[in-house]
Amino acid sequence: MSEYWNPKTELLPREDLRALQLAKLRLLVEWAQARSPHYRRTLAGIRPEQLRTWADIDRIPFLTREEWMRSQEEHPPYGELPVVGPDAAIRVHTTSGTSGRTPLRALDSRKDWAWAAEMWCYALWAAGVRAHDVGYVAFGYGSFIGFWGLHNGLERIGALTVPGGAQTTPNRVKQIVDFGATVVASTPTYALRLAAEAEATGVDLRGGPVRTVILSGEPVVAETKAIIEERWGARAHDTAGMTEISTVFMFEPTGRPGGSHIIEDHFIEQVIDPETGREVGYGERGERVCTSFGRSTTPLLRYRTADVVVKVPSRSARTFDLYEGGILGRVDDMKLVRGTNVYPSAIEAVVRGFDGIEEFQVRIERRGDRDEIVLCVEPVPTMGDEPWGRLADDLGRELADAHEGLRFHVERAATETLPRFELKAKRLTDLRPAPTTRSV
Template structure:
């Protein structure tokens, strides 16, 4: 393997000239649309209602003819034709595994079927990220993950095995047991959510374990936008004495769609030889140019059991061209990774509040955990920020922190006042998967 190849899992496609990459994407798009139209009851009906058929897909301009797919439409199909809906091209007999979304309280999770071919593809997608982050077959990787029906890091596990790395499954373990195993097995790679990386670091301190002195050198983060918040990432890296890299995936495609490579260019490369991704205005559905924030829309070329075509993800992103980096990849990037959800923004007394922006500020202080709560007090909306400071913060230190934090949050939000409250040590909830730090009780 030469020096150039050593940077990439798939040197040919990761460095393919853009014109050839677009041509490859279009052939794959035509194949996927034809597959869905012929085999999926949902797409056959959806295309017919939109007056579209595969015969009309001759140029990229024709992509606009394809109707969008939303999560609500998918869920409606699933509820109308339980348990899997009409999107799949196979029934359970043609699949080898079922996975669900992590779910929301009171909401039925999305159920997804995958074939053996789909799981091979899922592992391949993870290999792009792992190889680009410096993981090799000599590594020992710990999966700090519950291994339930939530899709989580299943594909990552498969990708590590495909690369020949030794995998330590961390399911059905307490946080204490996981931290001890990471050290006992001399793990060099740990896969986790950003929130749980903090949780394990807290546990290590309580156990007297020096994580920076351990063999861990790489943290593969996923599941939360916090993986690309500079302040959060810097704290995680300091706690572990290791480099942290962001990735993002979704149950709907069964795997990741972007990754942060080893040179950390301030964004994540989209795996464009396996996906076609647009950024659109959520209201007009018009495609946005590079550099503008909008909603991510994806078409997957690899998942065959459930084709995913022009799916509105609800992810807020900003796409920038591949020329923003010098690492040789011709894949475009999402600057800052996933910026949150398009519906995450909260309007409070006429001012926009983004949870990601709040976290970026809070993580600059000596804080173990925090919660945001929005309530209507009388006729006025109020934001309460409950903060659990590091153990040992004295009252006078807290008073100074509270004032400085309040001022910084107000400056970042057009003078909007945050009511800051101190929480007792270990009183705020800890999270293993995706953190839920925002409550809107209005």
């Protein structure tokens, strides 16, 4: 049985793949110009036949989240991006809203949703999921797009699919065991929580049938992924998706850790310098910009995702480019503390390297005229004062080493006092007063 879901395109020579992308781009521009009020304005003066080379893509302006949100506010509830109204759609999904901002709303037709399931099939098949598997989806099934597409992708492959919505964490662990799940899907944070619940109730996940854990919803640092694999006794696969793009857009090849292939027959993925907007080369860190060919109801052309990535060439027969390490973080997650750039993913990479930590939170605050950063750690309940003291010292030292000497205040939290998360975790809070502007 082939390891490729679509070998015809996954093995295309690069020059043929690029030609396919440009042909699809011309069709997409023509479609969006003719039907979307937003693109009728922003693509004015651009003719599809002008898009002959990769450099010609720069003729197309970027689309930002702020533009999309403003369009929704001015033309509620869906804005001017969609090519049809809700009467021609069968689904609406929203962003999670964890940032406190108004969720984006995206419409999908029946064709769009079938395409979304197809994208998940690329990912699931590459992860080794087959028709004989039992998939458990540990997800709340609300309006947030989350794992809806994965559910449909599992069914499309032929796997028995168990929806784990409206369940407590103990009940989900019980269902995973009772149904003999071989594949479990959740956010990275919730995979750790499920593992902790299993251990607390005497469930041996390592000796059970689960062999694949599908992770999505958050950037996954290597240290967290290694812990998940150790606690589950299974291979963890990092995927990613966005409500704006519709479900998944990249996946990890089985047995080849370290990178996630872009599904390039269905997307154009560019990496730009977030300051200049210019495309960067292989191996350079930058911001993802996505053009999606599969979503016809809400077209997406050069969407600035704010995801931080590094693109590298393929290292296997599959010719699709890779994102080294998957999503590395978010451009808008970076905080400046006393002249040092601080990313939540970099903090997590250090914290996850230590045993005995149940949960953690990061707090940035102003003390007098000085910014301070606090790491609040909830250790395992059995940890005594002396081991805790050593852990706090070691954590502080390694965090400083990873952040140009910036001092972190490490504090202990009482057992079960820090928040637990089922969907996207929010572990960094900036309590500093907003900067004031002075009129001149």
